[in-house]
Amino acid sequence: MKIRFDRLGATPVNFESSINGVKFSGSIKKSTLNLAKCNGNLTGELEHICDSCGADIVLSLNEELNLNLSDGVYKDSDNELSNTIEFYDGQIDTDEILISELEAFKSDYFYCKKCKILEGE
Template sequence: MKIAFRKIASSPKTFSLKSDGLELSGTLVRVDSQICKLDGRLNGELELVCDRSGEVFMKHFDESLVLYISDGLWDTQSQSKLNSLDVIEFFDGFIDVEYILQSEIESIKMDYHIKGERYGSSKEKSE
């Protein structure tokens, strides 16, 4: 799903997209002439591999996601305006929401996962 930058205004534009058992839904709003803000929620289940046992398991996700999207090259010196390092650059005048969702899925898959344990548990920290 691609959304034209020119169609994003100061009033939020809603979107929703599903892939691999996860749904990304939320709003896009224009911050300035070059930057849009994605304020979304990642919800659903994703099949992962346990890094300890190698077993495949399903993990539930319900997380907020805030990203900034640049129409063209983002000047990193302007980063202080946003107080965020999460800027995605698109160069064709469109925001590709499917690309963003697939990137988030791949990022989750590349992270460290233990079957049956939650992030930040005391058992995981002691190992």
């Protein structure tokens, strides 16, 4: 789903996107001229492989996301890392956010039940 920055206001716009059984839903509202706040949730199941033995596993997702969405380049006033995603065409693409957040989630280490026991978890 694409939402134009210039159509956002103080009233939140609800959205929902899904890819391969994972749903991203929530609301977006404008916070400054070129910045919007996104409050959402990632829910569903994601197929993955065990990072130890390579067995197929299914990850359950129930993650809360609070993001800043910038219309163009974002300059952080405190020079700190922030949860800001930049868009350059005047539109917010919730599918793009979903893909990005899924890839970030998958970059962590995940183990099957057998390997968790071997690791002592």
